[in-house]
Amino acid sequence: MKKWHVIITVIAALCVIAIIYIIRLNSIPAITYFPIDKNRSFSNAETTIQLFSEKGNDNYEINWRAGSRTENSVYLRQDVSLLYDNGRLRGALTKWVQDTDTIQLKEKLHHEDSSLFQSISFHHGEVHYPDSQIKSIHQLSSDYLYVIDSPTTSLESFKTPENNYEKEWKDLLERTTKQQLIYQWNKLFHHFQIDSNHYLTVPLTDLAKYQEEPLPSLTMEQTEKIMGQLWEGLYKNYVIPVVNTENEELNSYIPIVLFDKDQKHLLVLYELNGKKNKLIQNYSFTDQ
Structure with missing residues (x-):
């Protein structure tokens, strides 16, 4: 009898471990493509990079934001944004929320030296229907910013050059x-x-x-x-x-x-x- 108790206990423990593993596996955020839902759309999706403040003679701070809103709340919303500085990866932001219409991502970054910042974002929504049909919506957005951090001039930033000085830095x-x-x-x-x-x-x-x-x-x-x-x-x-x-x-x-x-x-x-x-x-x- 004791032998069967041990076997049952082991089996029960293994089942619990398996269930925990499955739950954890299913809880890992993922972007999954489903056929496009032509009845749903984003009311807003954007990425922005802005110079926030000067932190001293040799460094400054930028605001990096991404976010989106769907016309209605959907089963799963997920956004991801990537930021590059002179072509080199600086970081990634990602967030997923169930039963919502809005996602907001934001981060402040310290930096020094002149840079071309570029960001690309993917905004995703997963729509579940009562008949177990699943569809998705998505949208891309991006932004860029030129920052001039020169020891001979004051710190400045721009997206479109307005004079020869900015055009030279852009080039x-x-x-x-x-x-x-x-x-x-x-x-x-x-x-x-x-x-x-x-x-x-x-x-x-x-x-x-x-x-x-x-x-x-x-x-x-x-x-x-x-x-x-x-x-x-x-x-x-x-x-x-x-x-x-x-x-x-x-x-x-x-x-x-x-x-x-x-x-x-x-x-x-x-x-x-x-x-x-x-x-x-x-x-x-x-x-x-």
């Missing part, structure tokens, strides 16, 4: 950032033996333009599906590892997204903390 920051990124991307092309001539290459931070226009030779509906599935993969393979890494240890640059010119697949190439990665997404438009 300098863009040129140095582009040179650094091209160097990093070429290493990835070489490592994975990829001929970039077969692809439309788009920096991750430039993806928001496909919120308003389709990818070449594709419809807007196809483009929406590609973007939703792209961010599902990015969140799992790029954002989560970034969020779980201390900011002081982050070492990554803007990923490069490669859209196959034959409209069959896309690739995402990036390096995170010394490890080179390649994501592959094959296109499938049968379930739109």
